[in-house]
Amino acid sequence: MKIAHLCLANFYSDGFSYQENEITKFHKALGHEVAIIASTDCFDKSGTFTTYTGEPFYNNEHGIPVTRLQYKNPSRVYRKLRRYQGLTQALEGFQADILFIHGCQFLDASTVVKYIKKHPNVTVFVDNHADYNNSAHGFLSKKILHGVIWKHAAHKLIPYTKRFYGVLPARVDFLQDAYGIPAKQCALLVMGADDNIVAAAREPQVREQRRREYGFGDDDIVIVTGGKIDHNKPQVLKLMKAVRNYPDSRVKLAVFGSVMPKLKEEFDSYLDDRIVYIGWRAPSDIYTDFAAADLVAFPGLHSVLWEEAVGMGKPCVFKRIEGCNHIDLNGNCLFFENDTENEYQEVIRTALDNLQAMRLVAEKKGLETFSYKAIAKRSIE
Numbered sequence: 001m002k003i004a005h006l007c008l009a010n011f012y013s014d015g016f017s018y019q020e021n022e023i024t025k026f027h028k029a030l031g032h033e034v035a036i037i038a039s040t041d042c043f044d045k046s047g048t049f050t051t052y053t054g055e056p057f058y059n060n061e062h063g064i065p066v067t068r069l070q071y072k073n074p075s076r077v078y079r080k081l082r083r084y085q086g087l088t089q090a091l092e093g094f095q096a097d098i099l100f101i102h103g104c105q106f107l108d109a110s111t112v113v114k115y116i117k118k119h120p121n122v123t124v125f126v127d128n129h130a131d132y133n134n135s136a137h138g139f140l141s142k143k144i145l146h147g148v149i150w151k152h153a154a155h156k157l158i159p160y161t162k163r164f165y166g167v168l169p170a171r172v173d174f175l176q177d178a179y180g181i182p183a184k185q186c187a188l189l190v191m192g193a194d195d196n197i198v199a200a201a202r203e204p205q206v207r208e209q210r211r212r213e214y215g216f217g218d219d220d221i222v223i224v225t226g227g228k229i230d231h232n233k234p235q236v237l238k239l240m241k242a243v244r245n246y247p248d249s250r251v252k253l254a255v256f257g258s259v260m261p262k263l264k265e266e267f268d269s270y271l272d273d274r275i276v277y278i279g280w281r282a283p284s285d286i287y288t289d290f291a292a293a294d295l296v297a298f299p300g301l302h303s304v305l306w307e308e309a310v311g312m313g314k315p316c317v318f319k320r321i322e323g324c325n326h327i328d329l330n331g332n333c334l335f336f337e338n339d340t341e342n343e344y345q346e347v348i349r350t351a352l353d354n355l356q357a358m359r360l361v362a363e364k365k366g367l368e369t370f371s372y373k374a375i376a377k378r379s380i381e
Contacts, residue, residue: 170323193311
């Protein structure tokens, strides 16, 4: 099958482990012919949002052809509403059997519909990464941008789409509530972990090597956390303080990711021999950090790192967020409820008391549920 992935509602970044990177990689691994049609919005290697300025046609690190489309006009309005040059030509040039559309929040959905009408045998899937935690904040965004403009774009696609996927339960709900997508057309398609990298990272020597790099011993109880530590995830600072004051000195914390300059001074003040900062990590390196962990903790907002940690078979603690219950496999994780240092210590204590049981559930269910190979296969059934 020929599958074209359209990354036009948001960014597409080479070399990362976002859903659009992984699902395209595994569609190709499953034997399909894959192409990516993307905007010029992306992240650089340090995770900073930027604009792609290279060649418009190239093969990515997995050998998948990528076509980067310029906006019809460089003005802010065209960028916000997402109108592109050359979309029809890119679609006609590939002649896909399946269109997998990552996000319906782009006005050139009307151009896609024209193509589908001309090629009625094409099968269409749309996924959604928006929910009320990361989108539709404020009157203009909720009522106008999502309630009118993106709802209109989504409704253009309804008659031609086999399935609208939300990548979180909250994002399935958002499709129905914000855009009025019929429930019978909606389903959950979770994000996951890269099977190949998971297998390599789970080799015993990886755990031992990473822990030595952190300066931690075999008898230490290692917690790993990280991501973009900014105003959306200041809870990491409380977690650092909670671990520093935890009564069992064997409990250590490794923190990866980028730290917002405004938080850097306070962040640095918590570093000591029990709490180490390991810097910004490449996507594959994050899996090896998880391999070193006895427990993975994320006290801030959701990111794909949650699914990757569960997909590594690791016991976890997450912030309780409505609509993110898919990572609870009935025994693999606990939740932070109140964002206080005392609560963090109590939950960590409970997790460590039940670590073996949590690990058994995590390894039995996590590896299978969040396998990107299985997710990619299921996504086009």
